[in-house]
Amino acid sequence: MSGRRVVVTGMEVLAPGGVGTDAFWSLLSEGRTATRGITFFDPGQFRSRVAAEIDFDPYAHGLTPHEVRRMDRAAQFAVVAARGAVADSGLDTEALDPYRIGVTIGSAVGATMSLDEDYRAVSDGGRLDLVDHAYADPFFYNHFVPSSFAAEVARAVGAQGPSSVVSAGCTSGLDSVGYAVDLIREGAADVMVAGATDAPISPITMACFDAIKATTPRHDDPEHASRPFDGTRNGFVLGEGAAVFVLEELESARRRGARVHAEIAGYATRSNAYHMTGLRPDGAEMSQAITVALDEARMNPTAVDYINAHGSGTKQNDRHETAAFKRSLGDHAYRTPVSSIKSMVGHSLGAIGSIEIAASVLAIRHNVVPPTANLHTPDPECDLDYVPLTARDQLVDTVLTVGSGFGGFQSAMVLARPERTAA
CATH class of the missing domain: 3.40.47.10 (Thiolase/Chalcone synthase)
Incomplete structure (x- = not known):
């Protein structure tokens, strides 16, 4: 690299x-x-x-x-x-x-x-x-x-x-x-x-x-x-x-004295080669993309402070990526806040991945985790910390943002403060 x-x-x-x-x-x-x-x-x-x-x-x-x-x-x-x-x-x-x-x-x-x-x-x-x-x-x-x-x-x-x-x-x-x-x-x-x-x-x-x-x-x-x-x-x-x-x-x-918003420290994409709209329940392909993105960033899973989820609001997706987070981050997944901004701005298909990158950059800038709006009744199969209803103040140095798409595409990106990942 x-x-x-x-x-x-x-x-x-x-x-x-x-x-x-x-x-x-x-x-x-x-x-x-x-x-x-x-x-x-x-x-x-x-x-x-x-x-x-x-x-x-x-x-x-x-x-x-x-x-x-x-x-x-x-x-x-x-x-x-x-x-x-x-x-x-x-x-x-x-x-x-x-x-x-x-x-x-x-x-x-x-x-x-x-x-x-x-x-x-x-x-x-x-x-x-x-x-x-x-x-x-x-x-x-x-x-x-x-x-x-x-x-x-x-x-x-x-x-x-x-x-x-x-x-x-x-x-x-x-x-x-x-x-x-x-x-x-x-x-x-x-x-x-x-x-x-x-x-x-x-x-x-x-x-x-x-x-x-x-x-x-x-x-x-x-x-x-x-x-x-x-x-x-x-x-x-x-x-x-x-x-x-x-x-x-x-x-x-x-x-040139530019203001640096964040570093794009790692990125990876994978495909499940499985079904046009279906997702495997174990989240293996998304987990693989997350692992490779973290490896490229030279970070351990414990470095992730916040996960900006795909969080589309379909049962299939939400359970799939919950499994992927557990598979790739291990026990740290239970200690990491997760949220979906689609609860507030909807799903703009191809644009949403970039909009979620922007949300991740802003979370780092402001040390704030945006909430998952409208989350009143937790799904027992989605048992992570999804930051319901209200934004949370906390130190955010590293964000994992992920996306899932028809055709089986699974992508992950790691964003960080440059000082956090300095060699």
Whole structure:
């Protein structure tokens, strides 16, 4: 492994409950929820009618009419977050070699909202078997090809180095950042603008999750519908959002006097090669990813101060990762606080991994463990410390954040204060 240590020097978050990193942390630290009845379309025909939506005005956040016209909502999120992350980092990108600045953006479902709208237009609301291409959006190709997300971010920040989209389902937001770390370690880039975005709250997405009964039907109480690790949970709440980071090599960041938010000390991903949506109950693959990530960070399991769980709010997932934590951390799992921010901001598919990285960084900054909202009735099979309802003040030097996705993908990342892991 390369001796180059990679750190976060800039970040921006767009999440339900407020646009911007400060608004995001305010929501989490206060244990408030941003889940509500769907307003983007009439959800009356669906089993699940709740979501975690963002009140987002692209013009208020600096996008031009041209940008708004050509970009899907998820691309808009990514560009706004990328510009914010670069501003937060203090980097003068125009003074850098553009070929040494790269971009990696994660997304599970790409330009879903625009594609849904385009299909309704060309099919006349689904009535035409033979669609009429004359009604297609002139930027349809941008919506059809997810690589346009990375291209838009690269254009926005002036990056001409490695540029790609990572799409690995719900672990995309972890994997895109993990890949960016590898590019810096191997010397392919000096700066990476990395993160993830998704805006999936559309009729087609709701229909897909309705079909497999993955989302909650608790539409009569949307604020309390997302209940990870609770015995009364009955599915996740769909969300949307983005988080983007500026990553640099530690010594380079220190030389320019940058504020270092956290070090990305270890990362690993595995697959269970088992089932498209099913999970093995023993959590072996997630446990393996955790173990390898800790090994890369050169840390023992006892170094973990807080676990930011995937915590989707499905019984299968919550029991699976509980088993994984016990398997990888041993007895220390019982002494380590665990929480799921999906209880507050929903599950934004490919974006959530990056949003949870942001939550982990902020937990280190503030020495606060965000809570698991709506956890009133513990599941006996989930018997760890899930920090119910209220945030907890405690020293947080090292955070383990994990993700689990359809297809059997399991990813883990270790974030730490640089001083904690100094050689």
